Amino acid sequence: DIGASEPKDMAYMVRLGLWGDGAVFQQFGDFFQAVDKRGVGAMEIVAMDMKLRGMYIARQLSFNGVSFRIQEVPLTPAYKESYNAAVKTWVSAMHMFQQAAQLIKGTDKRKSTSMWRQFWAAHQRFFKYLCIGSKVDHVVKLSRKSVVEGKCVVIGLQSTGEARMAEQYEADAEVFEFASSAKGVLENLVEKHFPGPNISKEEREKLVYGGKKMKENLP
Structure with missing residues (x-):
């Protein structure tokens, strides 16, 4: 196959x-x-x-x-903190998108509908990547244990996030850390689908994230 x-x-x-x-x-x-x-x-x-x-x-x-058998993955305090930060970021983003939707509602209904479709699709992908990421350390431990026992390890991924990571590397040639697929999803949503053609990329991020600090806390 x-x-x-x-x-x-x-x-x-x-x-x-x-x-x-x-x-x-x-x-x-x-x-x-x-x-x-x-x-x-x-x-x-x-x-x-x-x-x-x-x-x-x-x-x-x-x-x-x-x-x-189903393995229950224990959540670390660091992951819980990242998850909570992500939830706060999306709540803030939703409020900003709602305000923007009110401004364009009377002028372009199709644009508003498309914006929300993109928003919730990105929301779903973001937390899917976040859930996948939470399992990595546990999967590594199970894999190493299985290899020691002489077993063959096969890992299946629902999504690799390759496209999002490639976009981040293309946008910034001087990336010296692992790219986050989840962060890439949110950044792509803000840059391409947040209303305001006359707003710069930095201004869009500031409006939606409520400041750079919140963005940097994303996993």
Whole structure:
């Protein structure tokens, strides 16, 4: 089974024969440029061709004999503090968005509706990333214990947050710390969807966050 959301994720799939000797593309770089330039449509064509040749299938492994147990992850004081700070930040942001919505309500109803759609979608993604982050340390401990016991560890992620982290690195080439996907979601919401075309990025952040200190406390 294989899967890739972007052409670059297929670089390791050399045995598919999509590039190399006897193929249309001599190297992966040639294949990548041809597909990436044409977007999602090209990826769909590649997938269809692979399915036609029996190279790409989707199947579900049997759960026969499989057991599982739910692990309860204890929350650390530091995480609780970060979570509470995040809640306060979103409450402050909601109040600012509400005020902005009142100003544009009579002029552009569609813009107001779209703004709230983006707001709550970002809200959901933010706390999803926050919940995923709270499990990392515990997962590492379980993984190390399992490796010592001679087991093979496979970790599944609902979302990697790669796109948000990439946006942060592109926006600031001098990032010397781990990028926060959760913070990236909120920053993207403020920069792209907070009403006020004549307001600078710094002024938007000050209005929504209520000051830089609150923003810096985000996890």
